[in-house]
Amino acid sequence: MQLYNKLSAEERAKLIDEAGKQRLTLSFYAYAKIQNPQKFRDDLFIAWNKLDVLGRIYVAHEGINAQLSLPAENFENFRETLEVYDFLKDILLNVAVEQDDHSFLKLTIKVRHKIVADGLNDETFDVTNKGIHVKAREFNQLLEDPNTIVVDFRNHYESEVGHFEGAITPDVETFRESLPIIKEQLQDFKEDKNLLMYCTGGIRCEKASAYFKHQGFKNVFQLKGGIIEYARQIKEEKIESKFIGKNFVFDHRLGERITDDIVSQCHQCGKPCDNHTNCENEACHLLFIQCDKCKEIMENCCSTECLEIIHLPENKQKELRKGLQVGNKVFRKGKSEALRFKNSGDLPKKPLAKAESKNIRGKIKIKKVLIGKAEHYFTKSKIGQFLIENQEISIGDKVLISGPTTGEQEFIITELFANGNSCENAKTGDQITFEIPFRIRLSDKLYKILD
Known part of the structure; x- marks a missing residue:
């Protein structure tokens, strides 16, 4: 039986369009002891493939981290596939604020050593001794408390386009990097400050809150469901948003707008902008912020060098790519000497502009x-x-x-x-x-x- 996706992204996009069904983009995670991750992975693939689920899912002995999309009409059937497992019953499903039928174009379920690369030895502390989960209204109240320190546990390219007011936003490229930096910065506040943490969907804070409690921090709180759930609650309950800008997401959308505030700049011209793109050069694919005007002039490229390369014959481009190492070891996210207006870790305290309101449906x-x-x-x-x-x-x-x-x-x-x-x-x-x-x-x- 085939337990992998064999259609290309283009073929899958065509099938989605022809089906004409509204799709939902959602995410969830759960820490649990899984004895046989490979069998768990295969069982999920068989069940979800039948429901036309697409997405990027990681499973490990420690649990599951899932970001996916599925036809809206299959939502209840999908939930039933989760109910089979005790640790997934009544799991919080973070449904995206903005929907896009093409958010995911493949179903990829991978077995990993960990569901989030944190660099921690879980045997050295109690990972179940987590911080207190708070909802949007409680989170806002804690933000107003002068005794609170709020920390963003995401990476620089995520916080650059959107963050909570007054948050510490570490200049890091990975979650693993942020832990020792934040620990050092906050050493003097273990006893008397509220440590309030947040991330995209909550998964990074689950482990981070337990780690910082182990390090001696007394009052640790985390945003339940992350920014995704926060956005849903402020909309439904008509609560003021303390988050400004966009929430970076790891699918084809690359972001969903929480407020109309633009807090970042085009990395090439400095104009207020918060639209991420990947460099068109197949040997680069640098993730950076680019406005529409620069996108047209630079043809989706991050530099003049890459612009010249994409106009070479395809066989010449392949020759230049030969031998290059792929992945994050080469394709750094949002950092390059060619990007003159990149702000990393030093973010403006006030919005730079307002985005045009659009009907996302x-x-x-x-x-x-x-x-x-x-x-x-x-x-x-x-x-x-x-x-x-x-x-x-x-x-x-x-x-x-x-x-x-x-x-x-x-x-x-x-x-x-x-x-x-x-x-x-x-x-x-x-x-x-x-x-x-x-x-x-x-x-x-x-x-x-x-x-």
Whole structure:
């Protein structure tokens, strides 16, 4: 039996679009003793694959850490697959504030040594002696207490786009790095201060709170469900948000907006911006913040060097990539000498700008039909090439081009070429080209918007 995903991201995105079902993005975690992580992993894959679950899940002897998406109609059936396990009964499921059908495009379940790389020896302290869980309203009250120190247990590229007011935001790239730094900074406050901690979904604080209690901190509190659950509670209970900006998330969205405050800058021009992107150069993929104008000028690249590389023939690019080590050991997140306006660990105390309000459900209301996929983009002439796989397209049609990096762009076709010849209409099987006012990518899809 196949216990792995064999479809490419593009193939999966097409199936999602064709299914036309609303999907939910959610996350959860649980620390528990799992005797056989491999069998647990395989059982989950079999059950979740049937429910069209996609996501990135880690399991270990110490528990599970899951971030995933699934069709909304399968939500209750999914919960039933969790109820099979005692330690997952009534587990808190953190449902995303903003939904995106393409948040995950593969189902990946991996067995790891730990569900979060923390660098700690769990045998040296009681991991069950955790801090006090607090909800949004209690968290806000503790923030107002002058006797409270609030600490962000996320990494620099996460806190840069959004954080709680007055929080200590360590300049680190991994959770493992943050623990000794925070311990040293707070040595003198063990007895008389409230240590209030938070992270994205709560999992890092579960271990960190137990560790700091072991280190002698008396009053340790943690935000239950992390920023994701906090955002849900302030919305439902109409509580003032003490979190400003975006919450960085580890899927194709790369962030969900909590408030309209923009607290970071484009790393290339300094304009207020909080949209993360990955460098287009396959040998770089640096994660950085880039505004729309720089995205257009730099074609999604972090530097002029990378911009030059993406215009080389593909075989030359592959040759340059040969022998490069992949992963975080090479692709540092958000740090490069080319990024002139990177703020790491030194964050502004006030918002730099306000984001434009958008209807995050707007794209679901658009009636559209998938026409084809991108094949090429001619940079100098700003012309896109597509292969029509379904139905027809004509001059005057309103179309939408959508992709993980491109986002969603609408415009009307005013001139059309099919198989190299000017035409009024094109049909299934035709290779079409037309002028596009922005750069497209091979992961992009072409839709016709229906009236």
